[in-house]
Amino acid sequence: MTQNAADAVSRTPLTPLTPLTPLTPLTLLGLGAMGTALAGAWLAAGHPLTVWNRTAARAExxxxxxxxxxxxxGEAVAANRLVVVCLLDDxxxxxxxxxxxxxxxxxxxxxTSTPGTARARAALVTGRGARYLDGGIMAVPPMIGVPQAGPYVFYSGSPELFEEHRATLAAPADARYVGADAGxxxxxxxxxxxxxxGMFAGVxxxxxxxxxxxxxxxxxxxxLSSWLTAMTGSVAATAGQLAAGDYTEGVVSSLAMQVAGVPTFLRTAEEQGVSSELLTPYFxxxxxxxxxxxxxxxVEDLTGVVDLLRG
Incomplete structure (x- = not known):
C-alpha cells in the first residue's frame, strides 16, 4: 500500500458496528426432565431465562x-412476555x-393434553388478555438441543405468536406449526x-x-426393524386412498386375502402359547x-378399518 493510500485509509471514518439483536428473554415454568432439557438448550443458545419450579432445588x-x-x-410470569409452561399435567x-x-x-x-383441553385452555388464557400456543413435544429429553437427533415440537394456536417467537421456540427443537386451532x-x-x-404392540x-x-x-x-421400515410405505398409500375416497387404488394385498390369512396367525400364537390379545381387535x-x-x-385395502373406528 502506498503512503497516500495509507493516509486516505487513516482519514476514513470507521462505520460503527451494528449491535447484535438481543435474543428474546423468556420464562420457563417447570423443571422436570423435559423442562430442564429445554432450559439447558435455551441457555446454551444465549437466551436470557427465568425459571420456576415447585421444588426450588432443581433450579440450582x-x-x-x-x-x-x-x-x-407469578414472579416468573411477570419477568418476561414469553412464558413457556412444561409442568407435570393439566x-x-x-x-x-x-x-x-x-x-x-x-x-x-x-x-401433553387432549385437543379439547387445549382448546379450553386457549379460551381461558386469551380471556385473561394473553396470546396462546399449545405444543406437543415429539422427542425425549436427551434429544432436546441436539438437532441431529431430529427433535421437533408441534405448535397450534395464535399464528402471530408463533411467527414472532418461531426462532426462540426452535432453539431446543424444530418448531412445526399445524394451524390456528389450538387443539x-x-x-x-x-x-x-x-x-x-400400535407398533410397540406388534413388536x-x-x-x-x-x-x-x-x-x-x-x-x-x-x-424386524427392516421389515417395519419397509412397511411404512403403506402410510402414504393409506393417506392417498382416504383423500381420494377410493380404497381399491393401488391395492397389493386385498382385504379378502388378508382376512383369509388370519387363522394362520391365531393358530401360530396358540401353538407358541402366546396370547393373541394384541392382534385380535384389529383382526x-x-x-x-x-x-x-x-x-x-x-377387493379393497385395509383402509376401510379407519371408517369402522369412527363408527
Whole structure:
C-alpha cells in the first residue's frame, strides 16, 4: 500500500458496528426432565431465562449457568412476555397460573393434553388478555438441543405468536406449526404416539412368538426393524386412498386375502402359547369390514378399518 493510500485509509471514518439483536428473554415454568432439557438448550443458545419450579432445588444447576430463579410462578410470569409452561399435567398448569396476571403475555403450553383441553385452555388464557400456543413435544429429553437427533415440537394456536417467537421456540427443537386451532398440536401429538404404541404392540407379539425357542432376539431385531421400515410405505398409500375416497387404488394385498390369512396367525400364537390379545381387535375389525359387503370391500385395502373406528 502506498503512503497516500495509507493516509486516505487513516482519514476514513470507521462505520460503527451494528449491535447484535438481543435474543428474546423468556420464562420457563417447570423443571422436570423435559423442562430442564429445554432450559439447558435455551441457555446454551444465549437466551436470557427465568425459571420456576415447585421444588426450588432443581433450579440450582441452571442458576449456576446464568438462569434467573423466581420464587413464585407469578414472579416468573411477570419477568418476561414469553412464558413457556412444561409442568407435570393439566392440573399443575391450572394451579401454577391461578391468579397470575397474564395481560399482554405470550403463553406457550407444552404439557401433553387432549385437543379439547387445549382448546379450553386457549379460551381461558386469551380471556385473561394473553396470546396462546399449545405444543406437543415429539422427542425425549436427551434429544432436546441436539438437532441431529431430529427433535421437533408441534405448535397450534395464535399464528402471530408463533411467527414472532418461531426462532426462540426452535432453539431446543424444530418448531412445526399445524394451524390456528389450538387443539391441533395435541391431536397430531397423540395421533403419532398412538401409531407408535400400535407398533410397540406388534413388536411385543413378535418377540413373544419366538420367546422360548432357539431364536436369539438380537438376531430377530434387525430383521424386524427392516421389515417395519419397509412397511411404512403403506402410510402414504393409506393417506392417498382416504383423500381420494377410493380404497381399491393401488391395492397389493386385498382385504379378502388378508382376512383369509388370519387363522394362520391365531393358530401360530396358540401353538407358541402366546396370547393373541394384541392382534385380535384389529383382526376383528378386518372381518367386520369384509362381512359388511364381501364383493365390494373384499377387493379393497385395509383402509376401510379407519371408517369402522369412527363408527
Amino acid at each position: 444447576p441452571l442458576a449456576a449457568r446464568g438462569a434467573a430463579v423466581a420464587a413464585t410462578a 392440573a399443575s398448569v391450572e394451579e401454577a397460573l391461578a391468579g397470575v396476571d397474564l395481560t399482554g403475555k405470550d403463553v406457550v403450553n407444552l404439557v 391441533h398440536a395435541a391431536l397430531h401429538d397423540v395421533a403419532l404416539l398412538s401409531a407408535m404404541y 411385543a407379539h413378535a418377540f413373544a412368538l419366538v420367546r422360548g425357542e432357539s431364536v436369539d432376539p438380537r438376531a430377530l431385531a434387525p430383521l 376383528e375389525l378386518m372381518r367386520r369390514r369384509l362381512d359388511a359387503d364381501p364383493a365390494r370391500h373384499g
